Amino acid sequence: EIVLTQSPGTLSLSPGERATLSCRASQSVSSSYLAWYQQKPGQAPRLLFYGASTRATGIPDRFSGSGSGTDFTLTISRLEPEDFAVYYCQQYGTSPLTFGGGTKVEIK
Amino acid sequence: QVQLQESGPGLVKPSQTLSLTCTVSGGSISSGSYYWSWIRQHPGKGLEWIGYIYYSGTTYYNPALKSRVTISVDTSKNQFSLKLSSVTAADTAVYYCARADGGGNYFDYWGQGTLITVSS
Numbered sequence: 001e002i003v004l005t006q007s008p009g010t011l012s013l014s015p016g017e018r019a020t021l022s023c024r025a026s027q028s029v030s031s032s033y034l035a036w037y038q039q040k041p042g043q044a045p046r047l048l049f050y051g052a053s054t055r056a057t058g059i060p061d062r063f064s065g066s067g068s069g070t071d072f073t074l075t076i077s078r079l080e081p082e083d084f085a086v087y088y089c090q091q092y093g094t095s096p097l098t099f100g101g102g103t104k105v106e107i108k
Numbered sequence: 109q110v111q112l113q114e115s116g117p118g119l120v121k122p123s124q125t126l127s128l129t130c131t132v133s134g135g136s137i138s139s140g141s142y143y144w145s146w147i148r149q150h151p152g153k154g155l156e157w158i159g160y161i162y163y164s165g166t167t168y169y170n171p172a173l174k175s176r177v178t179i180s181v182d183t184s185k186n187q188f189s190l191k192l193s194s195v196t197a198a199d200t201a202v203y204y205c206a207r208a209d210g211g212g213n214y215f216d217y218w219g220q221g222t223l224i225t226v227s228s
Binding site: 001033035037043044045046047050051056088090092095096097098099100101102 | 206208
């Protein structure tokens, strides 16, 4: 099983600042089969990226995804009030599908 | 726009079987290209993939839960279902159904989730 470790656990930032979230895999994620999700309280996760860097439909371009192998990054260039949430990475290259533990982006 | 909706009892007794159904609207389960999935989230915790099913009935389960999980599909009703046997308090979680893109197995549409509590 591929274990995904997200860091930091919590990121305290102000609106307008840049957020950089990390997702590290215990072994290489084949074909960059890595997705990112955003989850707000009481809501289901929302797909942001798949294939490590392909933005899902309707996702603003202030969000970007990058990385390959074992190291992946989600960047939010300028935080908007609606971006404060928990973010999860997920690998789908190897069964079982697994998720990271999440990074909470909170308002400073 | 594809929509998924979970349904089922919110309270299950220990040792019993948890049963949930997901109704899909805005698209056909039989259209192919997708896997119909169950994912759970323990209170305040991360996400755990339970398993998924193709419209043909082919299933894939998380080995950690495989001995207790059955996922089935009813294409005539555009529904798929989850059964989890011998539940304990550790199975208390929000259960989501979701659509996984068949080409990649990332989850592009989710139900709103339903909290299942295991308690006597």
